[in-house]
Amino acid sequence: MPLNAYLIVGALLFTIGAAGVLVRRNPLVMFMSIELMLNAVNLSFMAFAHFLDSVDGWMFVFLVLTVAAAEVVVGLAIIVAIFRTRREIDVDELNTLKG
Amino acid sequence: MILASSVFDFTPTAQDWLRILPELIVLGAALLVLLADLAIPAKGRGWLALVGLLGVVAAAVVTAGMWISGDGLTAFNGMIASDKAALFADLVILFAAALGLLFSPGYVERQGIRQHGEYYTLLLLAALGMMLMASAASLLIVFAGLEVLSLALYILSAFIVARPRSQEAGMKYFILSSFASAFLLYGMALTYGATGATALTAIHDFVARHAAPTGDFRPLLLAGLGLMAVGFCFKVSAVPFQAWTPDVYVGAPTSITAFMSVGTKVAAFVALARVFMVALGPVAAAWSPVLWAVAVLTMIGGNLYAVTQRDVKRMLAYSSVANAGYMLVAVVTGTQQALAALLIYLAAYATMNLGAFGVVLALERSDGLGTVLEDFNGLARRRRGLAAVLAVCLLALAGIPPTVGFAGKFAVFYAAIAGGRLELAIIGVLTSVLGMFYYLRVIWAMYFVEPQPARPAPAFVVAPAAPPASASAAASSSTGGVAVAEPRIATTVRADPAAVSVAETPHVVYPGTWLALALALIATIALGILPGALVDLATQAAQSLLR
Amino acid sequence: MPDYVPVLILMGLALAFAILVTLVTFVFGPKKPTPEKLAPYECGIEEIEPPRQRFPVKYLTTGMLFIIFDVEAAAILPLAILMRQLKVLGFVELLIFAVVLIVPFFYVWRKGAFTWE
Numbered sequence: 001m002p003l004n005a006y007l008i009v010g011a012l013l014f015t016i017g018a019a020g021v022l023v024r025r026n027p028l029v030m031f032m033s034i035e036l037m038l039n040a041v042n043l044s045f046m047a048f049a050h051f052l053d054s055v056d057g058w059m060f061v062f063l064v065l066t067v068a069a070a071e072v073v074v075g076l077a078i079i080v081a082i083f084r085t086r087r088e089i090d091v092d093e094l095n096t097l098k099g
Numbered sequence: 100m101i102l103a104s105s106v107f108d109f110t111p112t113a114q115d116w117l118r119i120l121p122e123l124i125v126l127g128a129a130l131l132v133l134l135a136d137l138a139i140p141a142k143g144r145g146w147l148a149l150v151g152l153l154g155v156v157a158a159a160v161v162t163a164g165m166w167i168s169g170d171g172l173t174a175f176n177g178m179i180a181s182d183k184a185a186l187f188a189d190l191v192i193l194f195a196a197a198l199g200l201l202f203s204p205g206y207v208e209r210q211g212i213r214q215h216g217e218y219y220t221l222l223l224l225a226a227l228g229m230m231l232m233a234s235a236a237s238l239l240i241v242f243a244g245l246e247v248l249s250l251a252l253y254i255l256s257a258f259i260v261a262r263p264r265s266q267e268a269g270m271k272y273f274i275l276s277s278f279a280s281a282f283l284l285y286g287m288a289l290t291y292g293a294t295g296a297t298a299l300t301a302i303h304d305f306v307a308r309h310a311a312p313t314g315d316f317r318p319l320l321l322a323g324l325g326l327m328a329v330g331f332c333f334k335v336s337a338v339p340f341q342a343w344t345p346d347v348y349v350g351a352p353t354s355i356t357a358f359m360s361v362g363t364k365v366a367a368f369v370a371l372a373r374v375f376m377v378a379l380g381p382v383a384a385a386w387s388p389v390l391w392a393v394a395v396l397t398m399i400g401g402n403l404y405a406v407t408q409r410d411v412k413r414m415l416a417y418s419s420v421a422n423a424g425y426m427l428v429a430v431v432t433g434t435q436q437a438l439a440a441l442l443i444y445l446a447a448y449a450t451m452n453l454g455a456f457g458v459v460l461a462l463e464r465s466d467g468l469g470t471v472l473e474d475f476n477g478l479a480r481r482r483r484g485l486a487a488v489l490a491v492c493l494l495a496l497a498g499i500p501p502t503v504g505f506a507g508k509f510a511v512f513y514a515a516i517a518g519g520r521l522e523l524a525i526i527g528v529l530t531s532v533l534g535m536f537y538y539l540r541v542i543w544a545m546y547f548v549e550p551q552p553a554r555p556a557p558a559f560v561v562a563p564a565a566p567p568a569s570a571s572a573a574a575s576s577s578t579g580g581v582a583v584a585e586p587r588i589a590t591t592v593r594a595d596p597a598a599v600s601v602a603e604t605p606h607v608v609y610p611g612t613w614l615a616l617a618l619a620l621i622a623t624i625a626l627g628i629l630p631g632a633l634v635d636l637a638t639q640a641a642q643s644l645l646r
Numbered sequence: 647m648p649d650y651v652p653v654l655i656l657m658g659l660a661l662a663f664a665i666l667v668t669l670v671t672f673v674f675g676p677k678k679p680t681p682e683k684l685a686p687y688e689c690g691i692e693e694i695e696p697p698r699q700r701f702p703v704k705y706l707t708t709g710m711l712f713i714i715f716d717v718e719a720a721a722i723l724p725l726a727i728l729m730r731q732l733k734v735l736g737f738v739e740l741l742i743f744a745v746v747l748i749v750p751f752f753y754v755w756r757k758g759a760f761t762w763e
Contacts, residue, residue: 007292014285021278030274037281041288048292056297057288060239062721064284067246069717071277073710074250078269080706081260111735130749137756216753 006047013040031075038068109176118174118181120165121158121189122230125196128154129223136216144215145204148611151219152200155226159193162186171643173236177298180236180373187442187640188233188369191449192362194622196226198453198615199358202460205609206354209465210259218258222358225251229366238287238297241370245283245334248366249276252359256351262467268350275343276333283330289323299378307381324379324386328393331374334367337393337427338400341420345404348416353463356412357456360419361449368426368445376433377645383433390431394523397424398530406537412459412470414537415452418496421534422448428527429511432518439641440510443633447495447507450626454492454619458485461608461616475541477550485608486545488616495623497538498531502627510634707759718747 013036020033042061049057116123131154132147139146171182179185199222212218228248235241253276257269291297294305306320329340336344348356375386401421408414426448429441459470462478462485479486495504508531515524626633725732725740732739754760 010288014281017281018278021274027270027274034274034277034281037278038284041281041284044285044288044292048288052292052295054295056239057291060242060287060291060297062724063239063243066717066721067242069713070246070250073714074253075273075277076706076710078253078257078266078273081257082266082270085261085263085266110732111739113735116735116738126746130746133749133753137753 003047003051007044010040010044010047013037013043027075027079031072031079035068035072038064111175114170114172115174118165118169118172119179119234121162121193122227122234124154124158124161125193125223125227125230128158129220129227132223133216133220136220141213145208147215147219148200148204151223152197154223155193155197155200159190159197162189162193166190177300178237178240179231179234181234183640183643184369184372184438184442185234187636188365188445189230191365191446192226192229192233195358195361195365195449195453196222198457198619199354199362201611201615201618202354202357202457203611205607205612206352206460206463209463209606210352210467211261211465212258212352214258218255221251221255222355224248225255225359226362229362232366233369235370235373236299238291238299238302238374241374242280242284242287244366245280245370248363249280252355252363255355255359256347258352258355259467264350264467265352266350268347271343272347272351279330279333279340282326282333286323286326286328286330289319289326291323293317293320293323299373303378303380306379320382321385324382325389327374328386328389331367331371332390332393335364335371335423335426336420337423338397338420339393341397341401341404341417341423344420345408345413345416348419349410349413353412353456353460356416357453357460360416360456361452364419364423364426364448365445368430368441371430372438372441373644376430376438380433380645387431387433390427391523394424394427394431395526397421397427398526399424402530402533402537406533408537409472410470411472411475411541412456412463414541415455415459418534418538419452421530422452422496424530425508425511425527428515428520428523431523432515432520434514434518435641435645437511437514437518438645439634439637440507440514442637442640443510443630444507446633446637447503447626450619450622451492451495451502451504454488454616454623455496457612457616457619458489458492461485461612465606472541472544475544476548478545484613485616488620490542490545491620491623493538493542495627497535499535500627501624503623503630503633504627506627506630506633510637704762708762711754711759715747715751 017033017035017037017040020036021030024030024033042064045057045060045064049055049061128151132150135147135150136144165181166183166186169181169186173180200219203218203222207215207218225248228244228246228251230244231247232241232244235244253269253273256272257265259265287297290302294302296302296305333340333343348360351359375390376383379386398421401417401419401424405414405417405421408417422444426441426444429437429444432440462474462482463469478489491502495502498504498508508527512524512527515521515527722740722743725736725743729736729740
């Protein structure tokens with residue numbers, strides 16, 4: 001398969017993820033969309049690493065995977081912490097700060 | 100292009116470890132604090148700040164030693180730089196971390212934060228990430244450092260969990276910042292695809308060889324550049340990517356705001372300089388128009404927003420946006436002199452901004468309010484010391500001559516003119532004049548406005564015989580739940596009877612806070628009167644990075 | 647490849663058996679549908695409360711701790727592959743990594759995050 005095929009799929013996934021973050025209002029879903037974006041980037045890195053025959057891309061993918069896991073944990077921790085003080089979470093309700 | 104075999108030939112030597120010694124010391128201090136938190140009984144945990152502080156000072160001493168005797172080479176197969184630019188940034192970050200640690204014990208106690216171990220560990224880990232990002236010699240480490248600092252700061256922003264404002268800050272920062280991280284990362288992927296390398300020197304060599312606008316890699320490289328620029332602009336809170344900044348800076352604990360407003364800027368701008376000014380310098384024509392527009396928007400937008408703010412903390416947040424604009428001017432100019440000016444400006448911003456946020460932190464009440472402009476009316480009479488420090492720091496932020504703020508602005512605008520960016524210098528000077536308005540307004544309020552007696556008791560007038568027990572009870576009731584007075588940060592706070600009930604007796608400003616304020620004040624004035632040493636250090640650092 | 651042939655044969659047999667049994671019961675079995683039998687849970691008992699419930703936050707805490715240690719431990723793999731090349735300093739690197747992982751583990755343990763109640 002040509003490199004471009006991978007890149008196009010990566011770009012599509014990235015766009016879907018970005019649209020998800022912008023459109024959805026549930027933090028968990030926004031959060032999943034961000035993960036989708038990161039994995040789209042991973043796909044691009046893998047494709048480049050394969051076609052360039054260089055290991056830098058693989059290293060990056062490894063790092064991104066671990067970072068994504070850490071992000072999941074931190075994000076969930078913040079959501080849980082908020083959830084303990086109020087029942088529902090919707091980012092539109094987080095509107096104390098304005099100006 | 101780095102082939103698979105060449106990477107696996109690498110074996111680390113003891114030298115590699117020595118070149119990242121400051122980072123290792125900070126990491127060690129973070130882990131030590133985490134373990135000490137288990138061993139120390141709950142009452143003595145304020146001392147954990149001291150453990151962290153010792154680690155930071157040790158790291159700073161080692162960094163200074165490396166400046167004098169270090170080899171300035173990269174470590175771990177060209178991943179991490181230990182050049183003078185990295186050491187300079189490390190020193191500024193460690194200064195910010197030290198002041199952040201000094202600010203913390205009193206503030207943390209007043210805000211009812213009990214998880215001291217986590218707090219100080221995360222602060223040190225954030226400092227570690229900043230140092231790593233500023234010393235990155237590879238896109239990989241730029242990303243790793245960025246994530247280490249971001250993850251720690253997400254949690255720290257939401258640290259006062261019971262307070263809706265802090266929750267909101269954490270959530271917004273988390274979602275928007277990881278969104279931006281994804282853009283930055285995609286930009287890195289495309290740049291890697293276009294140049295076949297993630298090491299900054301290799302990217303530079305490739306771009307320099309193929310500077311002519313031909314070849315298949317060109318669209319990929321441009322897309323990568325653009326996405327990375329978006330990611331970086333978000334991280335340094337440049338307009339139009341500044342929306343998260345005021346909310347996060349206001350909602351986060353002020354000690355964290357002080358630390359992260361400085362540390363994140365230093366780390367992100369040094370990384371930005373490494374990636375754009377140095378590695379992608381040969382294709383400056385491709386990215387400088389974009390950053391030019393962002394710089395102009397940021398200078399104008401940041402200052403205009405700041406003028407309209409009534410809350411001083413929020414005003415300082417927008418001021419940090421405006422300052423990002425001045426720093427971007429240096430990046431766009433792109434000369435070695437501009438790089439030195441950028442470093443000078445970063446150091447200047449660190450001292451004056453930490454001082455200003457430090458005073459706000461000392462004045463903030465236990466419910467997180469009390470930082471509206473009206474609260475500063477007549478402050479000079481009630482709190483002479485705090486008012487003086489804030490006045491000097493605001494004068495510095497406004498760029499008035501005998502302070503380090505003037506040295507920073509002068510360096511940046513001079514470099515811009517010398518580098519042929521006269522228009523940016525003019526816009527910068529004009530917006531600085533606009534900026535003076537909102538900085539001087541606070542000074543005016545502190546020194547020349549009487550606190551109006553008709554209004555309910557301002558925060559720091561000694562309330563008639565308010566016993567400490569009732570004050571703390573009122574404080575705990577306001578921090579415990581979603582209190583009535585909580586969501587208001589606008590000027591209407593004073594008119595609310597609930598807000599009056601939480602007015603406290605003037606709280607003690609802790610010795611650590613005073614020490615930190617004194618350090619910031621001395622640095623702001625001394626470096627302003629004698630900027631020669633700073634300019635010299637920054638020039639050496641710039642020479643190590645951009646030849 | 648020849649090593650996998652028995653496995654493939656076994657998988658094929660299992661699949662064939664499953665299809666065969668399903669087909670046999672489908673063709674020869676008596677069919678008397680009632681509303682209860684067509685319900686998703688055909689045990690015949692009305693649901694007491696909606697099945698979509700919030701699961702306890704405790705579960706999330708355990709899950710978060712699992713993810714972090716699980717994925718971070720995966721970073722040891724590349725190091726393990728290169729262990730012989732990296733010699734003593736590689737081992738030191740591994741030790742530092744292990745300390746960074748073990749100290750928080752100890753911390754989390756002492757803070758009681760592993761106990762369910």
